[in-house]
Amino acid sequence: MSTASLEKSRPTRTHWLITLYAGGGEFCDGYILSIIGVALPLLTADYHLNSFDAGVVGSxxxxxxxxxxxxxxxxTDLVGRQKVYLFDIAAFIVLSAAQFFVTDPWQLTVLRFLMGIAIGADFAIAGTIASEFAPRNSRGPLLVIMVTMWSVGAAVAYVVGWAMMSSGHDDWRWMLASSAIPAVLILLLRFGTPESPRWLLSKGRTDEAEAVLKQMLGPDATLAELEADTASRTRYGDIFRGAYLRRTVFISVFWACQLLPIYAITTYEPTILASFGLADGNDSYLGSVVVQIFFVLGSLSGILVVNKGRRTLLLWSFGLSAIPLLALAAFAHPAPAVVVVLFAAFGVACFSSQCLQAIYPSELFPTGVRATANGFATGISRIGAALGTWGAPVVLAHSTRLAMLLGAVICVIGWAASYVLAPETSGLTLADASAVDRDGDPRGRSRLRRGTAADPTTPRPTVKETS
Incomplete structure (x- = not known):
């Protein structure tokens, strides 16, 4: 009798709902982190902030x-995906609403910091839970959809911010508090999301894991294919041992190099466009909306190539991202249309590989430390993002062209790091991608090179734990 396999199944309604609900958190993340870009100039004028103080609030x-x-x-690896999955969205609601009532910039800074903690938690859990439910051949495309929701949230934030600008004293308060609305909707939708069967199995809760799998795939579902992926322990230090240290360094560096120019540009996009002479006032926000649309299209474009090669996608993305930034640095007085085209080109090139921020950490680490690795990379990468967001107004005050040149340099550094460190994991099960061979490569990649890749439903030896 044939058995139903999670790795070999076709995407079901449950797969899509889990992906979209995880993507709902990404939408809120993108909205929260981008609406500040619209509100910050108004807030700066209201409180007479200098560039340093504005950078502190923004970062x-x-x-x-x-x-x-x-x-x-x-x-998340200790207590389960589901609990953190609900907690962080609930925090979004409370903290978003609280922003409306601040009376001093330091209060807003504290609230934004606390919101960042919740967003960091959601980044760690969203890609983890979506990848652990996703079938092998659909994992890449499904996570592309999930990550694209961040870009959609950012674009919607600019649309909402532009629509809410009425030259009123409290416009920025309404903008920042508006993020509570999508958060309420996502929290309601996330109720009822099942716990990851991989995590349940890793904690010895076999009956519960089997029940979840049978509910998704039917009575013939088997846990056999999950056993190798769930044999690892939950110890923070394991992501720094052996071959996993190289993987931890890789995901942290490439993620930081992607985010530094992205956050700097997204947070201060209206200001940057105005400095290029595109427009002043509300029209510069409309120009930001147009550019954000291309960011969304760029993120979706990853679905076309993600299964053809994760490493290839990352290298091409970094390489092509540097070109429009170099052009913006080289042109003294580019025409407004040229500015929009170059930023759109940057968005398509850079955002095409955003899905790898969720895919690589989820594929390169076993269940016991998958969310740990996701969370660590999220945290470290935000050092680069924070530097970009805090430093952008300082650099922009000196020279917009210099800011574009620095962004291009960061893209080149990301390309070089990826060329040296990026493995290829496309086409592998989570068990084979997360396990390592004697050379430190994904175990399944070695099998594919030898032409001896095993069927994903065949039980595998457990991942050898490092001491």
């Missing part, structure tokens, strides 16, 4: 993400 959530990722990724 507070990113510093919070550093703490949230480092802590709650590990907590």
């Amino acid at each position: 507070a959530s990113l510093v919070g993400m550093f703490a949230g990722g480092l802590i709650f990724g590990y907590v």
Whole structure:
């Protein structure tokens, strides 16, 4: 009698709902982190902030993400995906609403920091839970959809911010508090999401894991294929041992190099476009909306190539991202249309590989430390993002062209690091991608090179634990 396999199944309604609900958190993340870009100029004028203070407010959530990722990724591996999955969205609601009532910039800085902690937790859990439910051949495309929701949230934030600008004194309060609305909707949708069967199995809760799998795939579902992936322990230090240290360094570096220019540009996009002479006032926000649409299209474009090669996608993305930034640095007075085209080209190139921020950490680490690795990379990468967000107004005050040149340099550094460190994991089960061979490569990749890849439903030896 044939058995139903999680790795070999076709995406079901449950797969899509889990992906979309995880993507709902990404939507809120993108909205929260981008709406500040619309509100910040108004807030700066209202409180007469200098560039340093504005940078502190703008980067507070990113510093919070550093703490949230480092802590709650590990907590997620200890207590389960489902609990953190609901907690962080509930925190979004409370903290978003509280922003409306601040009376001093330091209060807003504290709230944005706490929101960052919740966002860091969500980044650690969203990709983890979506990848652990996703079938092998659909994992890449499903996670592309999930990560694209971040770009959609960012684009919607600019649309909402532009629509809410009425030159009123409290416009920025309404903008920042508006993120509570999508958070309420996502929290309601996330109720009822099942716990990951991989995590349940890793904690010895076999009956519960089997019940979840049978509910998804039918009475013939088997746990055999999950056993190798769930044999690892939950110990924070394991992501720094042996071949996993190289993987931890890789995901942290490439993620930071992607985010530094992205967050700097996204947070201060209206200001950057205005400095290029695109427009002043509300029209510069409309220009930001147009550019954000291309960011969404760029993120979706990853679905076309993600299964053809994760490493290839990452290298091409970094290489092509540097070109429009170099052009913006080289042109003294580019025409407004040229500015929009170059930023759109950057968005398509850079965002095409955003899905790898969720895919690589989920594929390169076993279940016991998957969320831990996701959280650690989230936290470390936000150092780069925070530096970009905090430093952008300082550099922009000196020279917009210099800011574009620095962004291009970061892209080149990301390309070089990826060329040296990035493995290829496309086409592998989570068990084979997360296990390592004697050369430190994904175990399944070695099998594919030898032409001896095993069927994903065949039980495998457990991952050897490092001491």
